[in-house]
Amino acid sequence: MSDFIPGQRFISDGEADLGLGTVLNSDPRSVTVLFAGGEQTRTYSVRQAPLTRVVFGSGDRIETDDGETLTVSHVEEQRGMLIYHGETRQGEARQLPESRISDRMQFHQARDRLLTGQLERNDAFNLRYRSLQHLQRIERHPAFGLSGPRVDLIGHQLYIADEVSHRRLPRVLLADEVGLGKTIEAGLILHRLLLTGRVRRALVLVPESLTHQWLVELLRRFSLEVTLLDEAQSRELDSDSNPFESGQIVLASQQWLFADEQRRQQAGAADWELLIVDEAQHLQWSPESGGDTGYECVAELAAAITGVLLLTATPEQSGALSHFAQLRLLDPQRYHDLDTFREEQHGHAAIAEAVEAVARLPEREARATIEQAAGDDSELHELLERFADASQDEHPELQRQLRRILLDRYGVGRVMFRNSRQHVGGFPERRLHVATLELPQAYRRTLRRVERDEDHLDELLLDTGLDHPDVLLYPELTFEALRHDESGEAWWRFDPRLDWLRSWLKQHPGEKALVLCHHADTALELAAGLQVLSGLHVPVFHEQMSIIERDRAAAAFADADREDGSPLLICSEIGSEGRNFQFCHHLILFDLPPHPDQLEQRIGRLDRIGQHHPIDIHVPTLAGSPGEALLMWYRDALDAFTRPHGLGSHVFEQHGDTLFDALLDRDALTALIAESRELLERTAREREAGRDRLLAHGANDEQHAERMIEAVRELDEDERLDRWLDQALEVFGIESRELDGGLRYLHPGPHMLEGMPGLIRGEEGFSATRSREQALARDDVQRLSWEHPLVREMLFRATEGSLGNAALALLEHSAIPAGRIMIEAIFRTRTSEAHHLHPARFLPPTTVRVLLDESGQELSDKVSFGGLAKSLRNIKKAAARDLIRERHELLRQLLDQAEGIAGARLTPILEAAEGDMRHSLDSELERLRTLSRRNPDVPAAELDALVAERGNLAAAIAGTRLQLDAVRVIVTVEPRR
Ligand SMILES: Nc1ncnc2c1ncn2[C@@H]1O[C@H](COP(=O)(O)OP(=O)(O)OP(=O)(O)O)[C@@H](O)[C@H]1O
Numbered sequence: 008m009s010d011f012i013p014g015q016r017f018i019s020d021g022e023a024d025l026g027l028g029t030v031l032n033s034d035p036r037s038v039t040v041l042f043a044g045g046e047q048t049r050t051y052s053v054r055q056a057p058l059t060r061v062v063f064g065s066g067d068r069i070e071t072d073d074g075e076t077l078t079v080s081h082v083e084e085q086r087g088m089l090i091y092h093g094e095t096r097q098g099e100a101r102q103l104p105e106s107r108i109s110d111r112m113q114f115h116q117a118r119d120r121l122l123t124g125q126l127e128r129n130d131a132f133n134l135r136y137r138s139l140q141h142l143q144r145i146e147r148h149p150a151f152g153l154s155g156p157r158v159d160l161i162g163h164q165l166y167i168a169d170e171v172s173h174r175r176l177p178r179v180l181l182a183d184e185v186g187l188g189k190t191i192e193a194g195l196i197l198h199r200l201l202l203t204g205r206v207r208r209a210l211v212l213v214p215e216s217l218t219h220q221w222l223v224e225l226l227r228r229f230s231l232e233v234t235l236l237d238e239a240q241s242r243e244l245d246s247d248s249n250p251f252e253s254g255q256i257v258l259a260s261q262q263w264l265f266a267d268e269q270r271r272q273q274a275g276a277a278d279w280e281l282l283i284v285d286e287a288q289h290l291q292w293s294p295e296s297g298g299d300t301g302y303e304c305v306a307e308l309a310a311a312i313t314g315v316l317l318l319t320a321t322p323e324q325s326g327a328l329s330h331f332a333q334l335r336l337l338d339p340q341r342y343h344d345l346d347t348f349r350e351e352q353h354g355h356a357a358i359a360e361a362v363e364a365v366a367r368l369p370e371r372e373a374r375a376t377i378e379q380a381a382g383d384d385s386e387l388h389e390l391l392e393r394f395a396d397a398s399q400d401e402h403p404e405l406q407r408q409l410r411r412i413l414l415d416r417y418g419v420g421r422v423m424f425r426n427s428r429q430h431v432g433g434f435p436e437r438r439l440h441v442a443t444l445e446l447p448q449a450y451r452r453t454l455r456r457v458e459r460d461e462d463h464l465d466e467l468l469l470d471t472g473l474d475h476p477d478v479l480l481y482p483e484l485t486f487e488a489l490r491h492d493e494s495g496e497a498w499w500r501f502d503p504r505l506d507w508l509r510s511w512l513k514q515h516p517g518e519k520a521l522v523l524c525h526h527a528d529t530a531l532e533l534a535a536g537l538q539v540l541s542g543l544h545v546p547v548f549h550e551q552m553s554i555i556e557r558d559r560a561a562a563a564f565a566d567a568d569r570e571d572g573s574p575l576l577i578c579s580e581i582g583s584e585g586r587n588f589q590f591c592h593h594l595i596l597f598d599l600p601p602h603p604d605q606l607e608q609r610i611g612r613l614d615r616i617g618q619h620h621p622i623d624i625h626v627p628t629l630a631g632s633p634g635e636a637l638l639m640w641y642r643d644a645l646d647a648f649t650r651p652h653g654l655g656s657h658v659f660e661q662h663g664d665t666l667f668d669a670l671l672d673r674d675a676l677t678a679l680i681a682e683s684r685e686l687l688e689r690t691a692r693e694r695e696a697g698r699d700r701l702l703a704h705g706a707n708d709e710q711h712a713e714r715m716i717e718a719v720r721e722l723d724e725d726e727r728l729d730r731w732l733d734q735a736l737e738v739f740g741i742e743s744r745e746l747d748g749g750l751r752y753l754h755p756g757p758h759m760l761e762g763m764p765g766l767i768r769g770e771e772g773f774s775a776t777r778s779r780e781q782a783l784a785r786d787d788v789q790r791l792s793w794e795h796p797l798v799r800e801m802l803f804r805a806t807e808g809s810l811g812n813a814a815l816a817l818l819e820h821s822a823i824p825a826g827r828i829m830i831e832a833i834f835r836t837r838t839s840e841a842h843h844l845h846p847a848r849f850l851p852p853t854t855v856r857v858l859l860d861e862s863g864q865e866l867s868d869k870v871s872f873g874g875l876a877k878s879l880r881n882i883k884k885a886a887a888r889d890l891i892r893e894r895h896e897l898l899r900q901l902l903d904q905a906e907g908i909a910g911a912r913l914t915p916i917l918e919a920a921e922g923d924m925r926h927s928l929d930s931e932l933e934r935l936r937t938l939s940r941r942n943p944d945v946p947a948a949e950l951d952a953l954v955a956e957r958g959n960l961a962a963a964i965a966g967t968r969l970q971l972d973a974v975r976v977i978v979t980v981e982p983r984r
Pocket of ligand 1: 161164183184187188189190192319320587612
């Protein structure tokens with residue numbers, strides 16, 4: 008080291024605490040270094056200067072002399088001096104000559120720590136190496152990001168999560184039938200995108216009534232810490248700051264956000280990579296009048312955010328228009344014209360037939376069907392040719408490709424996923440029980456007048472302030488609105504539905520029932536009536552209640568044994584939307600909602616995943632009333648109580664007005680029922696032949712789903728996690744005690760390192776299991792997986808901090824003379840930038856291990872890490888430091904040599920990663936290109952994004968460097984006798 012240049016930066020190998028030194032001057036024999044941090048100057052002989060040059064690489068953070076932090080992107084050398092280029096914390100580009108690095112900068116890197124004697128326990132070094140190895144394996148695993156959540160492994164959900172999270176533009180409509188797990192699918196997608204680093208910030212917008220449920224689900228099932236933002240909390244935050252920047256995942260109520268212009272602007276100004284909107288059917292839009300405030304707010308956000316998940320069980324609640332409006336939010340260029348959209352829906356049957364024909368290949372008829380659907384699509388024809396020449400072994404893969412191309416090109420399934428009970432299977436039956444009760448006089452009078460005199464309806468609407476058809480369907484509201492005399496009798500005193508309900512309770516001791524009413528007022532008064540008449544205190548659940556009150560009511564219902572427990576819960580229509588009540592199987596429809604999708608939402612509270620009992624739907628109805636007419640239409644025309652078919656809204660769109668006119672006219676009703684039934688059956692046949700069939704094929708690929716389940720199980724059962732956990736818990740100072748039933752209790756030990764998720768020193772710990780079943784059955788038990796926050800934190804600290812990156816150990820060996828030195832150097836790849844592209848799927852942190860003996864011989868082939876680690880002993884720190892100091896020069900030489908050896912091994916690693924990446928992205932690009940020629944569902948932006956991604960990934964891989972991550976010095980000693 009003869010050419011020291013003034014301004015270059017070094018640290019003293021022996022005196023690390025002096026900090027970072029600057030060469031002041033040098034001559035052929037000596038070099039003088041100023042350690043400004045310690046205000047000291049040292050002069051060394053050039054030949055033996057115990058100095059290590061400080062060189063940073065891309066991705067490193069440098070502290071500057073003016074208090075900034077610079078993240079290095081690349082380094083340039085000018086006349087022996089290094090110039091660092093990078094970005095400041097504010098994202099500004101900056102150049103920094105090495106002379107301007109802060110004198111006080113601390114060193115955490117392996118080489119500096121070793122040479123400055125900052126050594127650690129051997130087990131920490133072992134943990135570091137093993138953690139890197141596991142990361143390398145897990146980040147490439149096909150189930151990575153999906154194995155941690157506490158959910159049952161349900162095929163269609165895992166398929167959707169895998170498919171969507173792999174897309175560059177994850178913008179889809181999750182439209183499974185009610186209760187099939189859209190929240191879970193959205194959670195899985197979010198979880199994976201967060202873990203892979205593609206998403207760092209997400210905004211989740213849900214109806215006010217569901218905020219708490221989402222908060223709890225994201226925490227309990229996905230271990231995601233979410234900031235629930237409301238007005239009070241926003242005000243508490245610093246008035247200058249944007250409250251939407253206050254958390255990584257922000258959950259907010261749609262009602263709150265949509266109503267406040269300033270908050271909407273703030274949400275739009277924050278940086279997000281993913282937007283999730285639940286119950287998207289409420290967003291209203293039409294070509295004539297544009298969107299309502301909510302729609303426009305979501306449209307603005309969706310235009311700026313890469314990933315968008317819209318959730319709705321009833322995408323057509325307001326007809327094809329609302330469905331189109333949702334798709335338009337996801338891809339406005341593609342869905343720009345409502346008429347074209349309507350027309351496209353007709354061609355789906357032929358494609359569905361072709362998709363099904365694929366399974367029957369090589370039958371001639373099947374081939375003909377596919378050929379016909381393929382038109383002039385040369386790729387499909389070519390695949391069919393290949394199939395004809397292929398061996399039987401190759402058939403499944405070719406069939407998969409054929410199916411995929413057909414669905415991709417012509418299916419709606421690229422943007423929309425809809426699973427139905429019919430295709431998922433395993434759902435309990437629904438049973439309808441109607442109780443026809445006598446219409447009370449008080450209601451009858453009003454109805455008869457309307458029947459006789461049409462104008463009376465208008466008067467009634469004016470007098471009551473109610474809407475049509477509510478004024479007819481909910482006679483208790485009409486009665487109350489007309490009851491001017493406060494002292495008069497309340498409706499619940501004479502309404503026979505109350506008596507019916509009371510006797511139902513008597514006949515079903517120990518059972519629970521969810522009672523639904525269309526209006527909150529009915530729900531409240533019904534509860535009041537029950538209290539007076541039966542002394543029963545029944546919790547009510549409606550949209551005017553606070554979230555806390557609602558949760559309390561739901562809890563009292565869930566646990567009837569509590570002091571405030573109740574066998575009934577009375578809910579208003581939208582008060583209970585999205586809620587989970589599958590622990591109960593009796594549904595009492597105190598009245599019926601005016602829209603079939605609302606009826607489906609009601610039944611969906613109980614008919615959800617997790618419901619194991621047939622569902623009993625009880626409808627007390629008043630003979631001759633409009634409510635009874637509606638029941639007949641739902642039951643006889645729509646078949647709305649047996650199973651969800653998603654066609655209710657379509658029929659309603661055509662016949663809704665006539666229906667409301669026929670509520671008081673039984674002849675008209677009978678005709679309407681026949682007409683509606685005919686429309687329902689015809690549409691069902693068409694949909695079954697076309698769109699629905701295609702959607703069902705697109706929403707789930709059973710083989711893919713099966714592979715995902717297998718992949719997750721593989722990680723679930725990974726025994727290496729148990730071994731790694733034992734080592735990690737020991738190093739981090741966490742104690743573990745076996746409990747009965749395969750559980751373990753983790754709790755903080757006296758020396759536990761700070762900041763371990765879920766554990767605080769001096770406090771209780773938690774029970775944990777590796778078993779998915781056990782964790783699903785018990786809320787109080789956490790499930791340990793490679794994705795559990797504690798495991799991730801330990802993996803992170805064991806590989807990213809300085810923990811265990813420098814160590815010294817003794818090796819007892821009779822065949823090697825005592826006092827000989829070896830170094831075990833672990834290098835790892837560092838791929839900078841492009842985190843959001845998840846380069847780790849092609850190049851996870853990859854280790855290169857180099858084991859050199861004193862003579863510079865490379866032994867890693869002969870001596871394995873595990874074999875060596877087993878034979879090593881610890882040594883006292885002070886003695887280790889002395890040893891290092893004595894052998895400085897040799898260690899530096901060995902480290903330089905190891906670096907050279909490792910460097911030579913980098914090229915094949917990068918080549919393999921680049922090959923993998925190109926293989927994967929090229930074939931996807933090819934697929935998208937062909938697809939975009941046929942299927943306008945593929946937005947041009949997706950193609951551009953993919954090309955850009957390939958370029959960025961290639962650059963990231965090419966820019967990968969090897970960094971010495973950890974080093975262990977091994978000193979031989981004579982075996983102890
Ligand atoms: N994989 C799973 N493991 C365990 N529970 C699940 C799973 N999938 C769904 N569930 C449960 O089934 C119920 C319905 O799921 P979820 O709320 O996600 O359905 P949804 O489709 O969003 O319903 P809705 O249409 O009512 O909004 C919830 O209680 C959920 O926790």
